[in-house]
Amino acid sequence: xxxxxxSKILEDFLAEKNMRLTYPRKVIVQVFLQSMSHLDIEELxxxxxxxxxxxxxxxxxxxxxxxVECGLAQENVLFQDKKCFExxxxxxxxxxxxxxxxxxxxxxxxxxxxxxxxxxxxxxEFSIVSHRMTLFGICRDCKE
Amino acid sequence: xxxxxxSKILEDFLAEKNMRLTYPRKVIVQVFLQSMSHLDIEELxxxxxxxxxxxxxxxxxxxxxxxVECGLAQENVLFQDKKCFExxxxxxxxxxxxxxxxxxxxxxxxxxxxxxxxxxxxxxEFSIVSHRMTLFGICRDCKE
DNA sequence: AATAAAAATGATAATCATTATCAATATCAA
DNA sequence: TTGATATTGATAATGATTATCATTTTTATT
Numbered sequence: 001x002x003x004x005x006x007s008k009i010l011e012d013f014l015a016e017k018n019m020r021l022t023y024p025r026k027v028i029v030q031v032f033l034q035s036m037s038h039l040d041i042e043e044l045x046x047x048x049x050x051x052x053x054x055x056x057x058x059x060x061x062x063x064x065x066x067x068v069e070c071g072l073a074q075e076n077v078l079f080q081d082k083k084c085f086e087x088x089x090x091x092x093x094x095x096x097x098x099x100x101x102x103x104x105x106x107x108x109x110x111x112x113x114x115x116x117x118x119x120x121x122x123x124x125e126f127s128i129v130s131h132r133m134t135l136f137g138i139c140r141d142c143k144e
Numbered sequence: 145x146x147x148x149x150x151s152k153i154l155e156d157f158l159a160e161k162n163m164r165l166t167y168p169r170k171v172i173v174q175v176f177l178q179s180m181s182h183l184d185i186e187e188l189x190x191x192x193x194x195x196x197x198x199x200x201x202x203x204x205x206x207x208x209x210x211x212v213e214c215g216l217a218q219e220n221v222l223f224q225d226k227k228c229f230e231x232x233x234x235x236x237x238x239x240x241x242x243x244x245x246x247x248x249x250x251x252x253x254x255x256x257x258x259x260x261x262x263x264x265x266x267x268x269e270f271s272i273v274s275h276r277m278t279l280f281g282i283c284r285d286c287k288e
Numbered sequence: 289a290a291t292a293a294a295a296a297t298g299a300t301a302a303t304c305a306t307t308a309t310c311a312a313t314a315t316c317a318a
Numbered sequence: 319t320t321g322a323t324a325t326t327g328a329t330a331a332t333g334a335t336t337a338t339c340a341t342t343t344t345t346a347t348t
Contacts, residue, residue: 020315020324041305056327061306077221081305081335097270108264116257117279124250125284126241133277135261140269164295164344185334200298205335225306225334 003090006033006072013070024055028063029072038076038084038096038105078105078134095132099139106139147234150177150216157214168199172207173216182220182228182249222249222278239276243283250283 010029014021031047032039039047045060064085067073074088078098093114097106113133121128154173158165175191176183183191189204208229211217218232222242237258241250257277265272 018324022314022325024326054327058307058328059326062325065307081225083305097265097268099270100273106268106270108268110260110264113257113260116254116260117277120252120254120257121241121279121281124241124252125287126243126250126279126281127287128279128281129244130281131277131279133261133275135265135270135272135275137265137270137272137274143269143271162295166296166343168297198298202299202336203297206296209336227334 006089009072009089010067010070013066019066024052024059025063025066027051027055028060029067032064032067032073032085033087038078038086040082040084044085076132076134079103096134097139098134098136099142100136101138101142104139104141150233153214153216153233154211157210163210168196168203169207169210171195171199172204173211176208176211176217176229177231182222182230184226184228188229220276220278223247240278241283242278242280243286244280245282245286248283248285 007029011021013019028044028048031044031051035044035047041057041060041064044064045055045057048055048060064073064075067085068075072087072089073085075083075085076096078084078096092109094107094109095113097108098104099106117131118128151173155165172188172192175188175195179188179191185201185204185208188208189199189201192199192204208217208219211229212219216231216233217229219227219229220240221227222240236253238251238253239257241252242248243250261275262272
């Protein structure tokens with residue numbers, strides 16, 4: 001089956017809510033989709049301002065919340081008390097390995113862990129909505 | 145091997161830092177150790193005030209941070225942006241099943257998941273310091 | 289017990305990330 | 319082009335947590 005492009009997802013979502021795909025939103029979405037890493041709002045704003053200096057912080061917050069609502073982005077709290085965002089649409093679920101020293105984030109996917117999570121949920125009669133797993137440690141480069 | 149009691153752990157920790165086991169700290173620790181659930185600071189403060197109305201919020205914050213430092217407590221962010229605390233000393237590591245509707249927290253332990261986490265870390269040459277896994281969903285009671 | 293040095297306390301100001309407010313601007317349908 | 323409406327950026331407000339500081343406790347020493 002073919003994938004609906006991310007731009008279409010957002011357009012439809014906005015249309016349904018009588019909202020507009022404005023220029024600042026276009027810039028923010030473009031910057032977000034281009035960034036492969038786990039950026040927080042401040043970092044996203046910096047990159048957005050390289051395209052247009054006049055786009056404000058509040059608009060970045062607002063737009064990222066929209067992207068989460070329509071399923072294009074997911075927020076994670078990988079470091080202390082700061083949300084960061086990553087693309088999720090059309091990608092497989094994955095978990096995170098976080099180096100607490102250099103703040104590198106690696107993604108990984110382990111099907112068996114996934115399966116045991118489902119089993120655990122079933123055993124407790126929980127309907128799982130989402131799940132997060134994060135391993136914190138020191139990466140190879142930082143150990144040297 | 146026998147277990148060093150939690151009170152001793154705290155005493156030694158404080159002694160080492162030239163700190164004192166004061167009356168407010170005693171009350172807060174007692175309340176924390178008695179509570180089996182995952183309470184946030186506000187909830188802990190309420191319970192502490194039932195023992196002594198004059199103990200302030202700041203002292204609860206400070207004392208809970210000490211308990212985390214000395215390894216008696218662990219903080220988790222199970223709901224949006226609020227830390228909650230649980231006993232960890234002398235207990236096995238466990239993960240959390242969180243009902244997003246009634247806010248119930250169930251603990252579970254899955255040795256195989258644990259093992260696969262370690263394998264994953266090894267594969268990526270990470271030295272794991274800690275790990276968190278949380279399954280969010282709807283519990284059995286809330287489904288009815 | 290009295291005292292002096294040091295740590296702890298509670299009240300509150302400060303901080304930080306995020307959200308709400310609002311007047312001015314941009315967008316879109318007619 | 320116009321008029322209704324959504325959006326924007328600047329900034330005030332919020333809520334959780336931490337820092338500050340004068341006052342009070344605690345502890346060791348006399």
